[in-house]
Amino acid sequence: MGTTVMHLIDESRQDPFQPDRRRELMVSVFYPAADTDKHPRAHYVSTDVIPGLEKRFGIELLGLLTNSYTDAPALADGEHPVLLYSPGGGVSRLLGTGLAEDLASRGYVVVTIDHTYEAPAVEFPGGRLVQAAPVEGGIGKDIRQKFMTARLLDTQFVLDSLAQLAGGVNPDADHREPPAGLDRALDLDQVGMVGHSSGGYTAVEAMHGDRRIDAAVDLDGQIGVDEQFGRAATEGVDRPVLVITSQQIEEVGDARPSLDAFWQHATGWKRQVTMRDSAHYDFTDMSVLVPAAVQPAAARYIGPIAAARSTTLVRTYVTAMFDKFLRNRSGTVLDRPPTDPEIAVLR
Numbered sequence: 038m039g040t041t042v043m044h045l046i047d048e049s050r051q052d053p054f055q056p057d058r059r060r061e062l063m064v065s066v067f068y069p070a071a072d073t074d075k076h077p078r079a080h081y082v083s084t085d086v087i088p089g090l091e092k093r094f095g096i097e098l099l100g101l102l103t104n105s106y107t108d109a110p111a112l113a114d115g116e117h118p119v120l121l122y123s124p125g126g127g128v129s130r131l132l133g134t135g136l137a138e139d140l141a142s143r144g145y146v147v148v149t150i151d152h153t154y155e156a157p158a159v160e161f162p163g164g165r166l167v168q169a170a171p172v173e174g175g176i177g178k179d180i181r182q183k184f185m186t187a188r189l190l191d192t193q194f195v196l197d198s199l200a201q202l203a204g205g206v207n208p209d210a211d212h213r214e215p216p217a218g219l220d221r222a223l224d225l226d227q228v229g230m231v232g233h234s235s236g237g238y239t240a241v242e243a244m245h246g247d248r249r250i251d252a253a254v255d256l257d258g259q260i261g262v263d264e265q266f267g268r269a270a271t272e273g274v275d276r277p278v279l280v281i282t283s284q285q286i287e288e289v290g291d292a293r294p295s296l297d298a299f300w301q302h303a304t305g306w307k308r309q310v311t312m313r314d315s316a317h318y319d320f321t322d323m324s325v326l327v328p329a330a331v332q333p334a335a336a337r338y339i340g341p342i343a344a345a346r347s348t349t350l351v352r353t354y355v356t357a358m359f360d361k362f363l364r365n366r367s368g369t370v371l372d373r374p375p376t377d378p379e380i381a382v383l384r
Contacts, residue, residue: 038141039070039109039216040079044162046210047194053187054154054170061210062191063159065130065149067141068222069117070109079107082131083160101326104138110217116224118363119199121192121243121250122149125234125258125321126184127169127176129156132321133233139352145359146222148199152191155184162211181262185238192230192243196250200225227251227363231355233320234258238267241278241299245269252362254355255280256320259292266295273302279358279371280308281351282383283315284340300384306362308371309383312350316340319347342379350379 047060081101120140122133130149137147151159154170161167172180198208203223207215229252232240237258244250245268255278260270278299286292300307316339318324324344340347357369375382 038067038105038138039073039076039107039111040065040067040103040105040138041108041216041219042066043198043208043215044210044213045194045198045208047190050190050194052153053183060153060187060190060194061161062153062195063130063151063161064195065134065137066219067105067134067137067147067149068216068219069112069114069141069144069146070106070216071112073106073109076106076109079103079105081134082129103134105141108216111219111222113218113221115222117144117146117222118224118227118229118359120145120147120359121195121228121230121240122147123152123188123192123230123232123236123239123243124149124156125232125236125317126181127155127157128234128236128321129158132318132323133236135322135325135348136231136352136355140356140359143356143360146219146224148195150191150195152184152188155187162213178263178265181235182265185235185242185262185267188235188239189243189246192239193247196225196228196247199223225249229253229359229363232256232258234317237280238262241269241274242267244276244278245272245274250276252277252279252358254278254358256351256355257281257283257286257292257317259295260299261295264294266298269303270295270298271302273299273304275303275305277306277358277362278303278308279354280310281320281354282309282311283317283319284311284313285316287311287383310354310375311381311383312342312347313379313381314340314342315347315379319344320351324348346379350377354380 230240231254237255318338
Protein backbone atom coordinates (compact mmCIF):
# COMPACT_ATOMS: atom_id res chain seq x y z
CA MET A 38 0.00 0.00 0.00
CA GLY A 39 0.94 3.61 -0.46
CA THR A 40 0.13 6.50 1.84
CA THR A 41 0.28 10.24 1.63
CA VAL A 42 -1.03 13.20 3.60
CA MET A 43 -2.92 16.23 2.38
CA HIS A 44 -3.31 19.64 4.00
CA LEU A 45 -6.74 21.01 3.16
CA ILE A 46 -8.07 24.51 3.82
CA ASP A 47 -11.76 25.32 3.41
CA GLU A 48 -11.62 28.94 2.28
CA SER A 49 -15.42 29.18 2.48
CA ARG A 50 -15.65 28.42 6.19
CA GLN A 51 -14.47 29.98 9.42
CA ASP A 52 -13.13 27.53 11.95
CA PRO A 53 -15.76 27.27 14.71
CA PHE A 54 -13.04 27.00 17.33
CA GLN A 55 -10.73 29.69 15.88
CA PRO A 56 -13.00 32.18 14.05
CA ASP A 57 -10.05 34.25 12.84
CA ARG A 58 -8.84 31.30 10.76
CA ARG A 59 -10.23 29.31 7.86
CA ARG A 60 -11.07 25.70 8.67
CA GLU A 61 -8.08 23.48 7.92
CA LEU A 62 -7.70 19.74 8.08
CA MET A 63 -5.09 17.04 7.74
CA VAL A 64 -6.04 13.77 6.08
CA SER A 65 -4.14 10.60 5.27
CA VAL A 66 -4.78 8.65 2.09
CA PHE A 67 -4.10 4.90 1.81
CA TYR A 68 -4.26 3.27 -1.61
CA PRO A 69 -3.10 0.30 -3.70
CA ALA A 70 0.44 1.17 -4.79
CA ALA A 71 3.23 0.19 -7.15
CA ASP A 72 7.04 0.36 -6.81
CA THR A 73 6.82 0.37 -3.04
CA ASP A 74 10.40 -0.88 -2.75
CA LYS A 75 11.55 2.53 -3.98
CA HIS A 76 9.85 4.41 -1.14
CA PRO A 77 10.32 4.48 2.64
CA ARG A 78 7.88 2.85 4.99
CA ALA A 79 5.70 5.38 6.71
CA HIS A 80 5.99 6.01 10.44
CA TYR A 81 2.82 5.47 12.41
CA VAL A 82 3.12 8.89 14.00
CA SER A 83 5.68 11.67 14.09
CA THR A 84 7.72 12.34 17.21
CA ASP A 85 5.89 15.66 17.69
CA VAL A 86 2.51 13.96 18.12
CA ILE A 87 3.70 11.00 20.22
CA PRO A 88 3.67 12.61 23.71
CA GLY A 89 0.00 13.61 23.57
CA LEU A 90 -1.18 10.23 22.34
CA GLU A 91 0.97 8.27 24.77
CA LYS A 92 -0.29 10.37 27.67
CA ARG A 93 -3.94 9.96 26.67
CA PHE A 94 -3.91 6.22 26.05
CA GLY A 95 -0.83 4.90 27.85
CA ILE A 96 0.68 3.35 24.72
CA GLU A 97 4.20 3.37 23.31
CA LEU A 98 4.53 4.63 19.74
CA LEU A 99 8.16 5.64 19.28
CA GLY A 100 9.65 4.16 16.12
CA LEU A 101 6.52 2.28 15.14
CA LEU A 102 6.23 1.75 11.38
CA THR A 103 3.12 1.12 9.32
CA ASN A 104 2.76 -1.32 6.43
CA SER A 105 2.45 1.51 3.89
CA TYR A 106 5.05 3.30 1.80
CA THR A 107 5.22 7.07 1.68
CA ASP A 108 4.15 8.67 -1.61
CA ALA A 109 4.52 5.49 -3.65
CA PRO A 110 2.75 5.79 -7.03
CA ALA A 111 -0.80 4.50 -7.17
CA LEU A 112 -1.27 1.15 -8.83
CA ALA A 113 -2.30 1.75 -12.44
CA ASP A 114 -5.11 -0.80 -12.52
CA GLY A 115 -8.12 1.50 -12.80
CA GLU A 116 -10.34 3.30 -10.35
CA HIS A 117 -11.02 2.13 -6.80
CA PRO A 118 -13.99 2.77 -4.51
CA VAL A 119 -13.31 5.53 -2.00
CA LEU A 120 -13.88 5.17 1.75
CA LEU A 121 -13.75 7.91 4.39
CA TYR A 122 -12.79 7.20 8.00
CA SER A 123 -13.78 9.38 10.95
CA PRO A 124 -12.26 8.66 14.39
CA GLY A 125 -13.94 8.72 17.77
CA GLY A 126 -14.45 11.81 19.87
CA GLY A 127 -11.16 13.29 21.04
CA VAL A 128 -9.22 10.63 19.13
CA SER A 129 -6.62 10.91 16.38
CA ARG A 130 -7.17 9.53 12.89
CA LEU A 131 -3.99 7.52 13.51
CA LEU A 132 -5.92 4.90 15.48
CA GLY A 133 -7.73 3.99 12.25
CA THR A 134 -4.49 3.26 10.39
CA GLY A 135 -4.69 -0.54 10.61
CA LEU A 136 -8.23 -0.68 9.25
CA ALA A 137 -7.36 1.81 6.50
CA GLU A 138 -4.34 -0.22 5.43
CA ASP A 139 -6.31 -3.45 5.39
CA LEU A 140 -9.01 -1.89 3.20
CA ALA A 141 -6.38 -0.42 0.87
CA SER A 142 -4.82 -3.89 0.52
CA ARG A 143 -8.24 -5.08 -0.70
CA GLY A 144 -8.45 -2.46 -3.42
CA TYR A 145 -10.02 0.57 -1.75
CA VAL A 146 -8.73 4.13 -1.45
CA VAL A 147 -9.20 5.15 2.18
CA VAL A 148 -9.05 8.70 3.51
CA THR A 149 -8.73 9.13 7.28
CA ILE A 150 -9.72 12.53 8.68
CA ASP A 151 -8.54 14.44 11.72
CA HIS A 152 -11.18 16.83 13.02
CA THR A 153 -9.05 19.79 14.06
CA TYR A 154 -9.44 21.12 17.63
CA GLU A 155 -11.27 17.93 18.63
CA ALA A 156 -8.40 15.52 17.93
CA PRO A 157 -5.80 15.57 20.74
CA ALA A 158 -3.10 16.84 18.36
CA VAL A 159 -2.95 17.44 14.63
CA GLU A 160 0.39 17.96 12.91
CA PHE A 161 0.39 20.38 9.99
CA PRO A 162 3.22 20.96 7.50
CA GLY A 163 6.34 22.55 8.93
CA GLY A 164 5.91 20.82 12.28
CA ARG A 165 3.05 23.08 13.40
CA LEU A 166 1.07 21.21 16.04
CA VAL A 167 -2.55 22.10 16.82
CA GLN A 168 -3.85 20.82 20.14
CA ALA A 169 -7.45 20.14 21.08
CA ALA A 170 -9.44 23.25 21.93
CA PRO A 171 -9.63 23.93 25.67
CA VAL A 172 -13.15 23.37 26.96
CA GLU A 173 -14.29 25.16 30.10
CA GLY A 174 -16.44 23.09 32.40
CA GLY A 175 -15.88 19.82 30.54
CA ILE A 176 -17.30 18.45 27.30
CA GLY A 177 -21.06 18.74 27.61
CA LYS A 178 -23.85 18.30 25.10
CA ASP A 179 -23.40 21.75 23.53
CA ILE A 180 -19.70 21.30 22.76
CA ARG A 181 -20.31 17.75 21.49
CA GLN A 182 -22.94 19.13 19.14
CA LYS A 183 -20.47 21.79 18.02
CA PHE A 184 -17.92 19.07 17.30
CA MET A 185 -20.49 17.09 15.33
CA THR A 186 -21.51 20.06 13.21
CA ALA A 187 -17.86 20.63 12.35
CA ARG A 188 -17.37 16.93 11.54
CA LEU A 189 -20.23 16.89 9.05
CA LEU A 190 -18.94 19.96 7.24
CA ASP A 191 -15.44 18.46 7.31
CA THR A 192 -16.75 15.32 5.61
CA GLN A 193 -18.45 17.27 2.83
CA PHE A 194 -15.31 19.34 2.33
CA VAL A 195 -13.06 16.28 2.10
CA LEU A 196 -15.33 14.79 -0.57
CA ASP A 197 -15.24 18.11 -2.44
CA SER A 198 -11.45 18.08 -2.24
CA LEU A 199 -11.25 14.53 -3.55
CA ALA A 200 -13.48 15.55 -6.46
CA GLN A 201 -11.00 18.32 -7.22
CA LEU A 202 -8.13 15.84 -7.14
CA ALA A 203 -9.97 13.43 -9.43
CA GLY A 204 -10.61 16.35 -11.80
CA GLY A 205 -6.91 17.16 -12.09
CA VAL A 206 -6.80 20.02 -9.56
CA ASN A 207 -4.44 19.62 -6.61
CA PRO A 208 -6.40 20.52 -3.44
CA ASP A 209 -3.34 20.54 -1.16
CA ALA A 210 -3.03 23.97 0.47
CA ASP A 211 0.76 23.89 0.17
CA HIS A 212 0.68 22.67 -3.44
CA ARG A 213 2.44 19.47 -2.46
CA GLU A 214 2.20 17.13 -5.41
CA PRO A 215 0.10 14.01 -4.81
CA PRO A 216 1.58 10.58 -5.57
CA ALA A 217 1.63 9.74 -9.26
CA GLY A 218 -1.65 8.31 -10.49
CA LEU A 219 -3.63 8.95 -7.29
CA ASP A 220 -6.04 11.24 -9.13
CA ARG A 221 -6.87 8.43 -11.57
CA ALA A 222 -7.34 5.88 -8.78
CA LEU A 223 -10.43 7.52 -7.29
CA ASP A 224 -13.87 6.15 -8.11
CA LEU A 225 -16.10 8.80 -6.59
CA ASP A 226 -19.21 7.11 -7.93
CA GLN A 227 -18.63 4.42 -5.27
CA VAL A 228 -18.16 6.07 -1.86
CA GLY A 229 -18.53 4.61 1.60
CA MET A 230 -17.82 5.89 5.09
CA VAL A 231 -16.82 4.15 8.29
CA GLY A 232 -16.25 5.62 11.71
CA HIS A 233 -15.68 4.67 15.32
CA SER A 234 -17.79 6.01 18.20
CA SER A 235 -18.55 9.66 17.34
CA GLY A 236 -17.05 8.82 13.96
CA GLY A 237 -19.73 6.16 13.50
CA TYR A 238 -22.39 8.77 14.20
CA THR A 239 -20.58 11.03 11.73
CA ALA A 240 -20.61 8.34 9.04
CA VAL A 241 -24.35 7.68 9.27
CA GLU A 242 -25.30 11.33 9.70
CA ALA A 243 -23.06 12.40 6.82
CA MET A 244 -24.72 9.83 4.59
CA HIS A 245 -28.11 11.25 5.53
CA GLY A 246 -27.07 14.69 4.28
CA ASP A 247 -24.83 13.80 1.35
CA ARG A 248 -26.08 11.63 -1.51
CA ARG A 249 -22.50 10.98 -2.58
CA ILE A 250 -22.10 8.50 0.28
CA ASP A 251 -23.53 5.12 -0.71
CA ALA A 252 -23.00 2.99 2.41
CA ALA A 253 -21.91 3.50 6.02
CA VAL A 254 -20.49 1.49 8.91
CA ASP A 255 -20.92 2.63 12.51
CA LEU A 256 -18.37 1.05 14.84
CA ASP A 257 -19.75 1.21 18.39
CA GLY A 258 -21.33 4.64 18.14
CA GLN A 259 -24.73 6.00 19.03
CA ILE A 260 -26.54 8.09 16.42
CA GLY A 261 -26.96 11.28 18.37
CA VAL A 262 -25.60 13.44 21.17
CA ASP A 263 -26.92 12.36 24.55
CA GLU A 264 -30.73 12.36 24.29
CA GLN A 265 -30.67 14.51 21.15
CA PHE A 266 -30.83 12.15 18.18
CA GLY A 267 -29.33 12.94 14.79
CA ARG A 268 -31.43 13.45 11.68
CA ALA A 269 -30.47 9.98 10.47
CA ALA A 270 -32.17 8.57 13.55
CA THR A 271 -35.26 10.74 13.39
CA GLU A 272 -35.71 10.82 9.61
CA GLY A 273 -33.93 7.64 8.53
CA VAL A 274 -31.73 6.95 5.52
CA ASP A 275 -32.45 4.96 2.38
CA ARG A 276 -28.96 3.53 1.89
CA PRO A 277 -27.29 0.58 3.66
CA VAL A 278 -25.92 0.85 7.19
CA LEU A 279 -24.02 -1.71 9.25
CA VAL A 280 -23.73 -1.13 13.00
CA ILE A 281 -21.23 -3.20 14.99
CA THR A 282 -21.43 -2.73 18.74
CA SER A 283 -19.20 -3.87 21.57
CA GLN A 284 -20.36 -5.95 24.49
CA GLN A 285 -19.39 -2.98 26.64
CA ILE A 286 -21.76 -0.54 24.95
CA GLU A 287 -24.54 -3.13 24.93
CA GLU A 288 -24.18 -3.57 28.68
CA VAL A 289 -24.21 0.18 29.28
CA GLY A 290 -27.12 0.64 26.90
CA ASP A 291 -26.53 4.34 26.22
CA ALA A 292 -26.51 3.86 22.45
CA ARG A 293 -29.72 1.86 22.36
CA PRO A 294 -32.30 4.69 22.21
CA SER A 295 -30.72 6.37 19.20
CA LEU A 296 -30.21 3.05 17.42
CA ASP A 297 -33.84 2.09 18.16
CA ALA A 298 -34.97 5.36 16.61
CA PHE A 299 -32.76 4.78 13.59
CA TRP A 300 -34.16 1.27 13.11
CA GLN A 301 -37.68 2.65 13.24
CA HIS A 302 -37.08 5.26 10.52
CA ALA A 303 -34.35 3.88 8.22
CA THR A 304 -35.69 2.37 5.01
CA GLY A 305 -32.45 1.07 3.51
CA TRP A 306 -30.71 -2.24 4.21
CA LYS A 307 -29.59 -2.27 7.84
CA ARG A 308 -28.06 -4.71 10.27
CA GLN A 309 -26.69 -4.60 13.79
CA VAL A 310 -24.25 -7.17 15.10
CA THR A 311 -22.32 -7.24 18.34
CA MET A 312 -18.87 -8.60 19.16
CA ARG A 313 -18.72 -10.56 22.39
CA ASP A 314 -16.03 -9.88 25.03
CA SER A 315 -15.20 -6.54 23.39
CA ALA A 316 -14.88 -3.00 24.71
CA HIS A 317 -15.12 0.37 23.01
CA TYR A 318 -11.58 0.66 21.64
CA ASP A 319 -11.34 -2.88 20.30
CA PHE A 320 -12.57 -1.28 17.05
CA THR A 321 -9.36 0.76 16.74
CA ASP A 322 -5.61 0.07 16.70
CA MET A 323 -5.47 0.50 20.46
CA SER A 324 -5.95 -3.20 21.18
CA VAL A 325 -2.85 -4.13 19.18
CA LEU A 326 -0.79 -1.15 20.36
CA VAL A 327 -1.29 -1.54 24.10
CA PRO A 328 1.28 -3.98 25.51
CA ALA A 329 -0.31 -7.13 26.92
CA ALA A 330 1.31 -6.47 30.29
CA VAL A 331 -0.70 -3.29 30.82
CA GLN A 332 -3.96 -4.41 29.21
CA PRO A 333 -5.64 -5.25 32.54
CA ALA A 334 -5.22 -1.58 33.48
CA ALA A 335 -6.77 -0.65 30.14
CA ALA A 336 -9.91 -2.76 30.66
CA ARG A 337 -11.95 0.43 30.44
CA TYR A 338 -10.92 0.61 26.78
CA ILE A 339 -10.10 -2.97 25.72
CA GLY A 340 -12.12 -6.13 26.31
CA PRO A 341 -10.93 -9.68 27.04
CA ILE A 342 -11.25 -10.70 23.38
CA ALA A 343 -7.80 -11.33 21.87
CA ALA A 344 -6.52 -8.33 19.94
CA ALA A 345 -5.76 -10.36 16.84
CA ARG A 346 -9.26 -11.80 16.89
CA SER A 347 -11.12 -8.51 17.33
CA THR A 348 -8.97 -6.96 14.62
CA THR A 349 -9.77 -9.77 12.19
CA LEU A 350 -13.49 -9.63 12.89
CA VAL A 351 -13.78 -5.87 12.52
CA ARG A 352 -11.85 -5.88 9.27
CA THR A 353 -13.84 -8.83 7.92
CA TYR A 354 -17.23 -7.23 8.57
CA VAL A 355 -16.27 -3.74 7.40
CA THR A 356 -14.83 -5.17 4.19
CA ALA A 357 -17.91 -7.34 3.67
CA MET A 358 -20.16 -4.30 3.94
CA PHE A 359 -18.35 -2.32 1.27
CA ASP A 360 -17.74 -5.35 -0.94
CA LYS A 361 -21.47 -6.09 -0.85
CA PHE A 362 -22.78 -2.59 -1.54
CA LEU A 363 -20.00 -0.81 -3.43
CA ARG A 364 -18.77 -3.77 -5.46
CA ASN A 365 -22.00 -5.79 -5.62
CA ARG A 366 -20.24 -8.92 -4.41
CA SER A 367 -22.23 -11.81 -3.02
CA GLY A 368 -21.20 -14.52 -0.60
CA THR A 369 -19.83 -12.20 2.11
CA VAL A 370 -20.28 -12.85 5.82
CA LEU A 371 -23.30 -10.55 5.64
CA ASP A 372 -25.04 -12.92 3.25
CA ARG A 373 -25.28 -15.82 5.70
CA PRO A 374 -25.80 -16.41 9.42
CA PRO A 375 -22.61 -15.70 11.38
CA THR A 376 -20.35 -18.65 12.02
CA ASP A 377 -17.92 -16.71 14.22
CA PRO A 378 -18.81 -17.47 17.85
CA GLU A 379 -17.92 -13.92 18.90
CA ILE A 380 -20.49 -12.35 16.54
CA ALA A 381 -24.21 -12.20 17.29
CA VAL A 382 -26.85 -10.58 15.10
CA LEU A 383 -29.01 -8.26 17.17
CA ARG A 384 -31.35 -7.18 14.36
